[in-house]
Amino acid sequence: MRKMTYSEAIREGMRRRMKEDPNIIILGEDVGEFGGCFGVTGDLIKTFGPERVRDTPISEGAIVGCAVGAAATGLRPIAELMFNDFMTVGMDQLVNQAAKMRYMFGGKITLPMVVRMPTGAGTRAAAQHSQSLEAWLTHVPGLKVVYPSTPKDAYGLMLSSIDDDNPVMYMEHKVLYAMSGEVDENMEPIPLGVADVKREGEDLTIIATGRMVHEALNAASKLSQDGIEVEVIDPRTLYPLDNKTIFNSIEKTNKVIIVTEETKRGSYAGEIAAIIAEECFDNLDAPVARVCSLDSPIPFSPVLEDYVVPNFQDIINAVKKML
Incomplete structure (x- = not known):
């Protein structure tokens, strides 16, 4: 086992x-x-030279388009966008090309490409560099979406993302880059579509993604002092989504809150809530609740940014309200 930061784990997975x-x-x-x-x-x-680690012009459309062409013709590219906000400039290449080509060619080609996307708020980077846009990506058939919350998960999921023969959108929360944890460099890849129960509990299920996993664990620790035992589930991959782990937890706790950093309107948290309502309704003792960012651009002001983005206290309040 080796202690690594989240960013080091991503790098070592690529290496x-x-x-x-x-x-x-x-x-x-x-x-x-x-x-x-x-x-x-x-x-x-x-280690690998400029032929394999290539600087590009400042053009996300060119970066993603180049990755699509490279993947379609035999390479396995890993494209980095500086911020997930900038994927908007490469959306045609992602949505109309990468996501569709394998299907449209009848499976005669593969698209083994990874697009790395630093995401989320907390670095005081204001409205154009702090968004959480995972719902845009999960909406598109043909794209897989990965969102690790720990160094171990970042390493294991990077291995699987590179191995996959389909386009994988690999989301990295910027605030987590400096977080440290133990990583086994010889570990097997973590399969896409397998969630992780970060904390077991009997009273209520929290499904959280990215940085919010740690806010949920913080909330769960404080709630435990009041005799409330919360189970925290990290999907790790948003698509494919591990419904089985989620449903098993809800069968045990009968209550669920979904916590993401997205704005609530149109969020992927809403999609998870809909899946639970359609397939697990009889196990619910209360309506599904969501804790998300306010429906606002992310402010530059630190005080306002902290107000817009949910934290452990917002989660605690939601849990106590439900119970």
């Missing part, structure tokens, strides 16, 4: 696969000598 497969390349803005906008690609250019 491990790049050593094994010369067809894996990295491309994006400043991913080479600079080491990536958030330092995630680090020294990979020194």
